Amino acid sequence: MSGKIEAETPELRLAKMGLVLPQAPVAVGNYAGFVLSGTLLAISGQLARRADGTLLIGRVGAGLSVEQGQEAAQLSALNILAQAKAALGDLSRIRHTLRLNGFVQSSADFHDLAKVMNGASDLIGGVLGAPGLHSRAAIGAHALPLNSATEIDALFVVA
Helix, strand or coil: CCCCCCCCCHHHHHHHCCCCCCCCCCCCCCCCCEEEECCEEEEEEEECECCCCCECECEECEEECHHHHHHHHHHHHHHHHHHHHHHHCCHHHEEEEEEEEEEEEECCCCCCHHHHHHHHHHHHHHHHCHHHCCEEEEEEECCCHHHECEEEEEEEEEC
């Protein structure tokens, strides 16, 4: 035994949460999945895409529960981290999460948008630790691409 204590990495935290980082989704339009400029990393809106490529679809408050919305937000956040990993090679390069902008496809009378977005915020904070603390918006949307329940983008400060 060397006595060396191994630092807990974001990837290790993901594994402890029982989650696997998917492959970064490929952009399906005339845009980039991420843009790295100096110390800023912008991640394009990520849908609630599962590792097998299927989407968690539907409208929260009209067919989907708050818990299903939280699952969708968590899937979007996993795809954000997958894009960050593709951009940086190592999630430990993230120094601060500046912002998450969350869009929730919801019924007109659904007002628990912040509860849904907690699925993403909890995941980002749990995986990144202190650098995961962020500002946030939770916005209700009438429709999202491909009928995804959520779409979330992110802005990070990186090393």
